Amino acid sequence: MTRILFWIALIVLVVMAVRSKLKAAARRSQMAPPPQQPSAPAGEIEAMTQCAHCGMYFPASEAVRADGLDYCSPGHVRLPPQ
16 A cells, blocks of 8 residues: 555656646746847947937938938828928
8 A cells, every 4th residue: 555655656746846847948938038139239339310200219320311301211201390
């Protein structure tokens, strides 16, 4: 009888240990940082500019320039500046 109780207790402990490891792995995968997007090289800071229509700030390299003003998209070039 004690052998049966020993084996049942051992099986229960093994199952609990496996479940614990699986939960920890699932938590780690959920908490993993998102993949990093490529950014400007270290030491180089890109200038920001503001859209003349909506006021949103964005990198100056992505600006659409018209009439001496910066716009965030070609669609805002056609709209009046605010």
